[in-house]
Amino acid sequence: MWKKEVKKMADRVVTGIRGLDEILHGGFIPGHNILITGGAGTGKTILCTQFLYNGAKNFNEPGIMVTLEEMPNELRSEAKNFGWDLEELEAEKKLAIIDAASSKAGLPTTERFALRRGFDVNTLAQEIYRTTKEIGARRVAIDSIAGLGMQFEGTINIRTAIFRLSALLREIKCTSLMTSEVPAGEVFTRYGVEEFIAQGVVLLFLEEENDELRRTLIVRKMRGTAHSLKRYPFEIGSKGIVVMPGKV
Numbered sequence: 001m002w003k004k005e006v007k008k009m010a011d012r013v014v015t016g017i018r019g020l021d022e023i024l025h026g027g028f029i030p031g032h033n034i035l036i037t038g039g040a041g042t043g044k045t046i047l048c049t050q051f052l053y054n055g056a057k058n059f060n061e062p063g064i065m066v067t068l069e070e071m072p073n074e075l076r077s078e079a080k081n082f083g084w085d086l087e088e089l090e091a092e093k094k095l096a097i098i099d100a101a102s103s104k105a106g107l108p109t110t111e112r113f114a115l116r117r118g119f120d121v122n123t124l125a126q127e128i129y130r131t132t133k134e135i136g137a138r139r140v141a142i143d144s145i146a147g148l149g150m151q152f153e154g155t156i157n158i159r160t161a162i163f164r165l166s167a168l169l170r171e172i173k174c175t176s177l178m179t180s181e182v183p184a185g186e187v188f189t190r191y192g193v194e195e196f197i198a199q200g201v202v203l204l205f206l207e208e209e210n211d212e213l214r215r216t217l218i219v220r221k222m223r224g225t226a227h228s229l230k231r232y233p234f235e236i237g238s239k240g241i242v243v244m245p246g247k248v
């Protein structure tokens, strides 16, 4: 079922994630900013990594991963479990991992791309901009925007930070993902603005059903395109995320 649909699509940014491109009628719209939202362990980081890895490896689209909560080495080793060699892509300048996590934690870093003079959103924006030019990035992922928040007292400042980054992402014309958590039991995203700013929203769920956890996803919003509105089961297997054709 999936294969037949995806052949018709053109001018899309293919995620390379089996099933997801079909749901999106071919992939994301070039230059759009997509919010990936879900609770802890729902697969947000893996989805971002898979999107960037596939882009760099298979579609000649260099990518930038901005990691705000995980250290780059954790990300590299998690990716290796799926057979994704990030270091190889980094050596070829097809992937850059910006370490924003160390500066937030007040730790030194030996990473090539990092915020060395402390964390703030303008410095982060400048580093993303500079890195985009350096490697010719076409894809960006910011994981997660909750990580922007720790320095801020109230939600007003984190909203400003989200606006600032979202403006930058439009300016550099990369297709981008931002991740955000949904607090347990709530429907809306944490800061109440990110789902309106983003041109698309993908929701990831991990819910108990008959004594076992099930992963599902829904594309809730995708400006400028038709897309499926159904809820789809997905798995995280040995090669990453695979979305199943059968709707829930």
Ligand SMILES: Nc1ncnc2c1ncn2[C@@H]1O[C@H](COP(=O)(O)OP(=O)(O)OP(=O)(O)O)[C@@H](O)[C@H]1O
Residues within 6 Å of the ligand: 038, 039, 040, 041, 042, 043, 044, 045, 046, 047, 081, 082, 181, 236, 237, 238
């Ligand atoms: N090698 C693997 N094979 C299969 N499943 C895995 C593997 N590695 C991780 N997982 C699953 O993926 C989950 C983590 O996914 P991921 O890190 O993308 O979640 P997340 O939404 O980013 O979570 P958080 O909000 O904590 O950052 C794990 O809890 C586990 O269930």
Ligand SMILES: [Mg+2]
Residues within 6 Å of the ligand: 044, 045, 046, 143
């Ligand atoms: Mg994560």
